[in-house]
Amino acid sequence: MLAIALSSVAGGLAYFLPAAQFAIESAGQVVKVPTPSPTDILLSPSPQKPALSPVTGAFTVLLLGSDDDSKFNADHVLTQSMILVRVVPSTKQVTMLSIPRDLYVHLSTGGFGKIDGAYSYGGPGAAMATVSQDFGVQINDYIWVGLLGLIKLIDAVGGVDVVTSHPVLDDYYPSDIASHSAYDYQRVAVLGGPQHLDGIHAMQYVRSRHGDLQSDFGRSQRQQQVLLAIRQKAKQLSPEDLPALSAALGGELKTSIGLSKVAALLPLAASFDNPDAIRQIVLLPPYTHGGGPGGSITANWSLILPLVHQYFP
Amino acid sequence: MISRSMISRFLLGIVLVVVMLAAGPTTYLVLASKTSKVAAPPQKPTASTPRPQAYTLPGTIYIVQQGALYSLSVGRFHQLTPEAGWTMPALVPDGTHLLAIKTNGRYSDVYVLNRFGSVTKRVTNNAAPPRNRDTGANHWAFYPRLSPDGKTLWFAYDQPKYGYNVIMSVWAMPLSGTIKQGKLWTSANDYSGGDVQPIPVKTGMIYTKYGYGPDTKLVGQLWFTNRARAAGKPLTSAGEDCRSPAVSPSGTQIAMICTYEKQVSYLVIASWNGSTLGARKAIISNQLVAQPIWAPDGSGIAYLAPGVPAGPFQLWFLPKAAYAPIPTASRSPGASPAESPSPVVPVKPIQVTTNNGFDATSPLAWG
Numbered sequence: 001m002l003a004i005a006l007s008s009v010a011g012g013l014a015y016f017l018p019a020a021q022f023a024i025e026s027a028g029q030v031v032k033v034p035t036p037s038p039t040d041i042l043l044s045p046s047p048q049k050p051a052l053s054p055v056t057g058a059f060t061v062l063l064l065g066s067d068d069d070s071k072f073n074a075d076h077v078l079t080q081s082m083i084l085v086r087v088v089p090s091t092k093q094v095t096m097l098s099i100p101r102d103l104y105v106h107l108s109t110g111g112f113g114k115i116d117g118a119y120s121y122g123g124p125g126a127a128m129a130t131v132s133q134d135f136g137v138q139i140n141d142y143i144w145v146g147l148l149g150l151i152k153l154i155d156a157v158g159g160v161d162v163v164t165s166h167p168v169l170d171d172y173y174p175s176d177i178a179s180h181s182a183y184d185y186q187r188v189a190v191l192g193g194p195q196h197l198d199g200i201h202a203m204q205y206v207r208s209r210h211g212d213l214q215s216d217f218g219r220s221q222r223q224q225q226v227l228l229a230i231r232q233k234a235k236q237l238s239p240e241d242l243p244a245l246s247a248a249l250g251g252e253l254k255t256s257i258g259l260s261k262v263a264a265l266l267p268l269a270a271s272f273d274n275p276d277a278i279r280q281i282v283l284l285p286p287y288t289h290g291g292g293p294g295g296s297i298t299a300n301w302s303l304i305l306p307l308v309h310q311y312f313p
Numbered sequence: 314m315i316s317r318s319m320i321s322r323f324l325l326g327i328v329l330v331v332v333m334l335a336a337g338p339t340t341y342l343v344l345a346s347k348t349s350k351v352a353a354p355p356q357k358p359t360a361s362t363p364r365p366q367a368y369t370l371p372g373t374i375y376i377v378q379q380g381a382l383y384s385l386s387v388g389r390f391h392q393l394t395p396e397a398g399w400t401m402p403a404l405v406p407d408g409t410h411l412l413a414i415k416t417n418g419r420y421s422d423v424y425v426l427n428r429f430g431s432v433t434k435r436v437t438n439n440a441a442p443p444r445n446r447d448t449g450a451n452h453w454a455f456y457p458r459l460s461p462d463g464k465t466l467w468f469a470y471d472q473p474k475y476g477y478n479v480i481m482s483v484w485a486m487p488l489s490g491t492i493k494q495g496k497l498w499t500s501a502n503d504y505s506g507g508d509v510q511p512i513p514v515k516t517g518m519i520y521t522k523y524g525y526g527p528d529t530k531l532v533g534q535l536w537f538t539n540r541a542r543a544a545g546k547p548l549t550s551a552g553e554d555c556r557s558p559a560v561s562p563s564g565t566q567i568a569m570i571c572t573y574e575k576q577v578s579y580l581v582i583a584s585w586n587g588s589t590l591g592a593r594k595a596i597i598s599n600q601l602v603a604q605p606i607w608a609p610d611g612s613g614i615a616y617l618a619p620g621v622p623a624g625p626f627q628l629w630f631l632p633k634a635a636y637a638p639i640p641t642a643s644r645s646p647g648a649s650p651a652e653s654p655s656p657v658v659p660v661k662p663i664q665v666t667t668n669n670g671f672d673a674t675s676p677l678a679w680g
Binding site for chain 1: 670
């Protein structure tokens, strides 16, 4: 009987082995917070050290999305998408705050620059520390997804249902996925209205920045729409889907969230049913305005910080 | 000497060994069978006819899956074209032919097909000139419709455009002519997606205009105009965020999709007097509904919506009894959106297909 039980366990282990391998490689990444120069220490407050909260308490995650095609060296990519997500399990409230990629900030690695460069200078630790010090937010964990990772994730869950707010038409969309040259262009047309998007079209919808006047801000709104659609689809998944998902995502996802916390978060995610309990914030003017150095965006911290402290206490 | 008990024990041992060997693979297979199937590809409509108890719809519906046109008639699907970028079928007024769009990734064109899917005419030619490598030299044409007399083609076309500002505008041209004879009808808002989904009616043309609402969010609004380049007037408010107009066979009602600037969608109907919309009535509010179309005999409204939450879009039908009688009270389009939709009446939509995954960006045609 023991042998039969062991054989059954072995079958189960074999089934979940790809997921376990992926989880070990991707989850529980150690966050290395870079040390700024002595001058920077004098000029700015030290990055706050993330403190892990139990899942029963509120926690904040920094979502990072990057182009990781051949234009970039691995681990030195820009983060084209930075979204702070605060989850309050007790009230089932979720707040998403999109940080403009071109926001001109004090980087945790020293000096000033666009916030999308923080990751390229010091990895996820630098990105977390930069957001933490500039926005005054305690960040518990990060999740980083590469360009192909989002496509693969959405395809692995069978696509997502999205109400695209308007037709996204772009004659100069980067053709770095389908072309041999990472600098080629292609035309894309994602039409408006409710629809089922596969990974490629969802990526086109969230990545195009030429389709609306708000450029990166409009893109941030679209990214939040697709994130919510992925969350909705994730509710249909079962633990038995994990091997296929991990096989699809291999190498395109990294997170500091440990395996035990991932397991605890899955049922929590499914319990968030009320779309009205999800607050979406994009730092449009007057919170930010253009005209910063090198085409960057300047923050109006006197407006941003009270807003952030209200929703990310 | 071998006793019977020894034989029994030997056989039991064999059985246990077999069970042990089978337990591992069986566990593996049982776990694999419990996957959610969310990523299972949709079936082709012709792979299985609608469920035996499915509602048999009157006439013939034209619908799109994976770049192929299909017809559904008397409960049976027929594939009309290969999976080659076909979308947006529209019946010509006499019902003998279809208009449709064929996309190839860089541009799209209007074609005329017979009801069996054979191309009889290519109406536009939107590919960039030979040797022109500028991606912007290509053009999109979408949402073709013919005027009631069958002579004028209405469609959304990405001219004029300037650099990154690629927007659709509504154009009209003789079906027998070329785009050089075409006339620009609308002035689209810059960087908005533009003006799409023209529906020619007796008094003018209804279309969807995308633009920035008071809260700076991009929204859709139904507009009406009766003169080329005239400003026209909005039929719905920005807060209602509506699109996909469909005029009833009697010409007295309009069905549309309104999303109230959220990731939800309502199937809304309103009376139509030729220039203004009456009170709204939300008749589907619990599904992500898209592309409504009225039955040619007035017996109901077909639409696309997921069969399961967050799943691919299926064909549904809402019998007229679910939404009649129509509202008649008039209401100002500028009034505060109805931001909350009208009270929802109990409805019983019928799911016609279960696992097909139709293209929810393509209007349906029904004749």
